[in-house]
Amino acid sequence: xxxxxxxxxxxxxxxxxxxxxxxxxxxxxxxxxxxxxxxxxxxxxxxxxxxxxxxxxxxxxxxxxxxxxxxxxxxxxxxxxxxxxxxxxxxxxxxxxxxxxxxxxxxxxxxxxxxxxxxxxxxxxxxxxxxxxxxxxxxxxxxxxxxxxxxxxxxxxxxxxxxxxxxxxxxxxxxxxxxxxxxxxxxxxxxxxxxxxxxxxxxxxxxxxxxxxxxxxxxxxxxxxxxxxxxxxxxxxxxxxxxxxxxxxxxxxxxxxxxxxxxxxxxxxxxxxxxxxxxxxxxxxxxxxxxxxxxxxxxxxxxxxxxxxxxxxxxxxxxxxxxxxxxxxxxxxxxxxxxxxxxxxxxxxxxxxxxxxxxxxxxxxxxxxxxxxxxxxxxxxxxxxxxxxxxxxxxxxxxxxxxxxxx
Amino acid sequence: xxxxxxxxxxxxxxxxxxxxxxxxxxxxxxxxxxxxxxxxxxxxxxxxxxxxxxxxxxxxxxxxxxxxxxxxxxxxxxxxxxxxxxxxxxxxxxxxxxxxxxxxxxxxxxxxxxxxxxxxxxxxxxxxxxxxxxxxxxxxxxxxxxxxxxxxxxxxxxxxxxxxxxxxxxxxxxxxxxxxxxxxxxxxxxxxxxxxxxxxxxxxxxxxxxxxxxxxxxxxxxxxxxxxxxxxxxxxxxxxxxxxxxxxxxxxxxxxxxxxxxxxxxxxxxxxxxxxxxxxxxxxxxxxxxxxxxxxxxxxxxxxxxxxxxxxxxxxxxxxxxxxxxxxxxxxxxxxxxxxxxxxxxxxxxxxxxxxxxxxxxxxxxxxxxxxxxxxxxxxxxxxxxxxxxxxxxxxxxxxxxxxxxx
Numbered sequence: 001x002x003x004x005x006x007x008x009x010x011x012x013x014x015x016x017x018x019x020x021x022x023x024x025x026x027x028x029x030x031x032x033x034x035x036x037x038x039x040x041x042x043x044x045x046x047x048x049x050x051x052x053x054x055x056x057x058x059x060x061x062x063x064x065x066x067x068x069x070x071x072x073x074x075x076x077x078x079x080x081x082x083x084x085x086x087x088x089x090x091x092x093x094x095x096x097x098x099x100x101x102x103x104x105x106x107x108x109x110x111x112x113x114x115x116x117x118x119x120x121x122x123x124x125x126x127x128x129x130x131x132x133x134x135x136x137x138x139x140x141x142x143x144x145x146x147x148x149x150x151x152x153x154x155x156x157x158x159x160x161x162x163x164x165x166x167x168x169x170x171x172x173x174x175x176x177x178x179x180x181x182x183x184x185x186x187x188x189x190x191x192x193x194x195x196x197x198x199x200x201x202x203x204x205x206x207x208x209x210x211x212x213x214x215x216x217x218x219x220x221x222x223x224x225x226x227x228x229x230x231x232x233x234x235x236x237x238x239x240x241x242x243x244x245x246x247x248x249x250x251x252x253x254x255x256x257x258x259x260x261x262x263x264x265x266x267x268x269x270x271x272x273x274x275x276x277x278x279x280x281x282x283x284x285x286x287x288x289x290x291x292x293x294x295x296x297x298x299x300x301x302x303x304x305x306x307x308x309x310x311x312x313x314x315x316x317x318x319x320x321x322x323x324x325x326x327x328x329x330x331x332x333x334x335x336x337x338x339x340x341x342x343x344x345x346x347x348x349x350x351x352x353x354x355x356x357x358x359x360x361x362x363x364x365x366x367x368x369x370x371x372x373x374x375x376x377x378x379x380x381x382x383x384x385x386x387x388x389x390x391x392x393x394x395x396x397x398x399x400x401x402x403x404x405x406x407x
Numbered sequence: 408x409x410x411x412x413x414x415x416x417x418x419x420x421x422x423x424x425x426x427x428x429x430x431x432x433x434x435x436x437x438x439x440x441x442x443x444x445x446x447x448x449x450x451x452x453x454x455x456x457x458x459x460x461x462x463x464x465x466x467x468x469x470x471x472x473x474x475x476x477x478x479x480x481x482x483x484x485x486x487x488x489x490x491x492x493x494x495x496x497x498x499x500x501x502x503x504x505x506x507x508x509x510x511x512x513x514x515x516x517x518x519x520x521x522x523x524x525x526x527x528x529x530x531x532x533x534x535x536x537x538x539x540x541x542x543x544x545x546x547x548x549x550x551x552x553x554x555x556x557x558x559x560x561x562x563x564x565x566x567x568x569x570x571x572x573x574x575x576x577x578x579x580x581x582x583x584x585x586x587x588x589x590x591x592x593x594x595x596x597x598x599x600x601x602x603x604x605x606x607x608x609x610x611x612x613x614x615x616x617x618x619x620x621x622x623x624x625x626x627x628x629x630x631x632x633x634x635x636x637x638x639x640x641x642x643x644x645x646x647x648x649x650x651x652x653x654x655x656x657x658x659x660x661x662x663x664x665x666x667x668x669x670x671x672x673x674x675x676x677x678x679x680x681x682x683x684x685x686x687x688x689x690x691x692x693x694x695x696x697x698x699x700x701x702x703x704x705x706x707x708x709x710x711x712x713x714x715x716x717x718x719x720x721x722x723x724x725x726x727x728x729x730x731x732x733x734x735x736x737x738x739x740x741x742x743x744x745x746x747x748x749x750x751x752x753x754x755x756x757x758x759x760x761x762x763x764x765x766x767x768x769x770x771x772x773x774x775x776x777x778x779x780x781x782x783x784x785x786x787x788x789x790x791x792x793x794x795x796x797x798x799x800x801x802x803x804x805x806x807x808x809x810x811x812x813x814x
Contacts, residue, residue: 004755364426364754366433366761366782382783384792386460393461397760404758405458406465406478407485407633 005242005400006363007293008335009285010391012066013321014059015303017343017356017375022311027346028357029374030311031318035326036359036373039338043361045370046383048391050342054353057388059303062341063256065388067236067296076259077158077228079148084258085251086140086148090230095156095187098226099139099147100164101219104199108172108221113164114145115219122207123219132193133186139222142251143272149224151190157183162225163195172221191224198222235261240392241401242293247284249276253298262296272300274317278324289334293399299325306344314346335362335398337391338373358383358391362398412649412807413770414700415742416692417798419473419660420728421466422710424750424763424782429718434753435764436781437718438725442733443766443780446745450768452777453790455798457749461760464795466710469748470663472795474643474703483666484565484635486555491665492658493547493555497637502563502594505633506546506554507571508626511606515579515628520571521552522626529614530626539600540593546629549658550679556631558597564590569632570602579628598631605629642668647799648808649700654691656683660705669703681708681724685731696741700806706732713751721753742769742805744798745780765790765798769805 018026049055050062051071060078061071079096090096101115101123124141131137135153142148159178175191177184199221202208208218236244238261246257247265250272254264267284269277281297288295299321305314330336340356357378359370368382379385386394396402425433456462457469458478467485468478486503497503508522508530531548538544542560549555566585582598584591606628609615615625643651645668653664654672657679661671674691676684688704695702706728712721737743747763764785766777775789786792793801803809 364752366426367431368783368786380787382454382786384454384786386792390460393459393760395461397461397463400755402461402463402760404463404465406468406482 005293006333006335006398007289007295008337008362008395008399009289009295009297009329009332010395011297011325011329011336011338012299013302013318013338013340014298014300015306015342015344015351016318016340017354018306018314019343019345019347019352019354021345021347026375027311027314028318029376031315031322033318033322033373035322035330036338037371039326039330039336039361040359040373040377041371042367043359044365044368044383045357045359045373045378045381047355047378047385048339048358048388049355049385050388052387053355056351056353057342058351059252059341060256062388063253066341066391067260068239068389068392069233069260070389074233076231078226080228080230081252081255081259082142082148082226083150083255085253085255086142088138088140088148088150090150091152092231093156094230095151095158096228096230097149097224099149099222099224101145101147102164102221102223103217103219104172104221110168110170110172112217113166113168113223116217117144118216118219119145119147120207120219123202123205126201126205127198127222130194130197132190132197135190137194145219147222148251151187155183156187157181158227158229159184160188160191160227163191164223164225172223175224195222195224233259236294237261240396240403242396242399243291244294244296245288245292246296246298247281247288248272248296248298250298250300253300257296263292274301274304274313276301278320279328282325282328285329286332289332293401297325297329303344306346307349309346309349311346330361335360335395337395339391355385358386360395360398364398412700413740413742413805414696414702415744415769415802415806416696416702416704416736416739417802418704418732418736418743418745419470419706420709420725420745420747421705421707422713422749422751422758423725423747424761425713425721426750426752426754426759426761428752428754433782434718434721435725436783438722438729440725440729440780442729442737443745444778446733446737446743446768447766447780447784448778449774450766451772451775451790452764452766452780452785452788454762454785454792455746455765455795456762456792457795459794460762463758463760464749465758466659466748467663469795470660473748473798474667475646475796475799476640476667477796481640483638485633487635487637488659488662488666489549489555489633490557490662492660492662493549495545495547495555495557497557498559499638500563501637502558502565503635503637504556504631506556506629506631508552508554509628509630510624510626511579511628517575517577517579519624520573520575520630523624524551525623525626526552526554527614527626530609530612533608533612534605534629537601537604539597539604542597544601552626554629555658558594562590563594564588565634565636566591567595567598567634570598571630571632579630582631602629602631640666643701644668647803647810649803649806650698651701651703652695652699653703654688654695655679655703655705657705657707660707664703670699679707681711681720683708685727686735689732689735692736693739696739700808704732704736710751713753714756716753716756718753737768742767742802744802746798762792765793767802767805771805
């Protein structure tokens with residue numbers, strides 16, 4: 001590594017992009033963002049289709065694309081990221097799932113698919129280590145009602161359906177093979193048996209007896225979804241030559257970081273929620289810059305506000321990011337790039353295919369005329385309209401970790 | 408060919424793109440370019456990623472892309488272009504190399520990998536026609552210390568490493584197979600034996616004795632690199648229907664032109680260097696327009712100035728191109744397109760992945776609001792951000808040599 005090479009911070013505000021809503025403005029346009037605007041003014045701006053125009057990215061596939069990994073080639077299924085983010089060990093061929101503690105009645109009707117948003121380490125431990133046929137099942141409770149599950153055994157497949165149907169009032173779904181095959185049939189069979197056993201064990205568990213006595217919903221079943229199949233991929237270091245660190249609160253993003261070979265930085269108070277400690281994240285990022293060439297900083301709450309349709313909340317979260325995070329990060333010698341993984345417009349409360357604004361500032365950048373960081377101003381910037389897969393190659397070229405083709 | 412079809416000049420200023428440097432301007436922004444600006448004002452402008460965003464093109468792969476040939480599919484290796492540019496005959500399966508006359512001491516330590524930048528036809532002739540095993544080796548001295556080498560024989564491969572390690576003070580490297588295979592082992596063996604024989608023959612050659620007596624560096628070894636494997640590709644005429652001519656000084660670009668079926672126009676004083684005769688190139692291009700529908704005009708020195716980190720030199724070269732070339736070319740009935748094969752920022756003295764400006768002027772072009780030809784102004788032009796592979800299809804469509812898909 002030559003000393004001429006530079007470092008970079010990549011700040012991803014989840015679901016930041018939006019559509020004109022209150023007073024014809026997006027939350028980002030309406031928010032007070034003097035620091036982001038200063039980065040825009042000193043940098044080069046543009047719009048970015050994280051996957052491709054009009055295609056709505058999931059947060060998982062979006063982050064693969066943002067780091068230069070074509071999701072159509074490298075996506076292992078969501079469960080893999082959840083398990084890695086929960087610091088579970090994965091071997092080639094393991095099948096991993098996201099899972100929810102849920103509340104069902106005795107006819108398997110779903111009362112609350114999140115069990116009052118409360119999990120329990122003790123309940124998780126009661127299921128951890130179960131064996132069904134030759135398959136050993138590991139389980140960890142991550143945040144609230146959420147868990148990650150890993151199945152290890154011969155001949156398993158990720159091509160099985162979700163058990164969690166996302167519908168309250170329905171009955172617990174059956175896991176089905178998504179294609180004809182012995183591995184798919186076996187995996188579905190193991191999943192269904194595991195879900196059945198989870199009810200058997202959890203429903204009568206003392207923790208749930210106590211919850212019932214307090215008038216709380218029991219976490220009496222585990223619903224699996226998002227099967228993924230673990231396979232090692234070339235790391236960011238192997239592909240681009242730099243070492244990367246991940247400063248994130250939510251487990252999915254830690255999982256993506258780990259999958260791509262980043263070092264996970266633990267940050268006190270980084271919760272992946274609206275109350276997350278942004279000052280601590282800023283400190284952690286600046287500290288990481290001493291050791292790592294790329295520091296990925298992720299903030300989740302902008303997306304959550306979008307899903308909640310909360311214009312005011314999203315606007316205030318953006319202002320907090322500006323004041324507590326960007327103000328601290330923007331004046332290092334490192335390049336800084338600010339963008340989003342997708343839009344989550346408050347008007348539709350879901351991810352959308354609208355492109356996201358992107359800005360890069362630092363040594364040698366072709367400074368354009370854009371003076372505001374938002375979805376509309378970005379359109380006239382010097383980057384024009386790029387794709388998510390282009391972001392890291394562009395940043396790496398600026399940093400001096402370039403990929404040359406030809407002579 | 409219908410008489411409604413038009414012709415076009417494609418002017419490629421090598422390595423023209425740059426980053427803001429002196430006074431926050433790129434050399435192109437700082438240069439006096441009234442003629443390029445007039446083309447911008449009358450034309451449609453944009454940015455172009457010659458390969459793809461952030462990917463740093465070599466000059467060879469870049470030119471394939473600029474002519475609509477995907478380099479990941481059509482790139483034969485640099486040596487092929489050097490040999491074609493040196494007007495050497497190539498047959499299917501021949502392996503071609505770039506080579507340098509170099510100076511080594513008697514322990515094979517490299518004193519000067521360019522032998523004082525001086526070659527010799529007589530020394531080249533002393534090696535031309537050597538036979539090693541069943542392989543016949545041809546050699547030609549092109550410019551200064553540079554040569555092209557062609558090996559013809561059974562079962563040869565381009566997958567061998569460079570002998571020229573680009574490092575002064577080291578010893579001459581060994582050519583190694585880049586994959587396990589009989590052809591690769593054989594080719595590496597032939598290359599190593601040829602390099603050994605080149606020293607044996609050149610070191611004691613009278614031309615070098617004289618050089619030593621004059622206190623000059625002997626050109627006493629030949630270092631090979633950039634192996635390429637010749638294979639015929641469909642010509643521009645076969646793909647687009649027009650005849651193309653190439654007006655270039657440096658052999659690489661002549662080689663690319665020949666590879667794609669262009670006619671090479673010989674221009675007095677076109678050297679591929681800063682002293683190249685641009686007026687003669689302009690005359691040659693205008694003359695070629697009478698016979699050919701696409702005239703490719705290449706100027707090398709902008710790239711060389713970038714590699715030298717010479718802001719002032721690059722700026723002045725741009726102004727010369729404007730005054731001596733563009734002023735003469737811009738007012739024909741033909742379309743004119745001006746662009747670069749890649750950026751070579753003076754601040755980093757290497758190729759970079761920054762996109763290049765591109766402008767097209769002529770009948771029916773959608774004239775935009777851009778009034779200056781430079782890397783920043785182009786971003787707001789009517790072409791937005793295109794790729795190198797798009798350039799010829801867009802130009803061909805304007806010219807009337809379009810490719811239609813569907814009915």
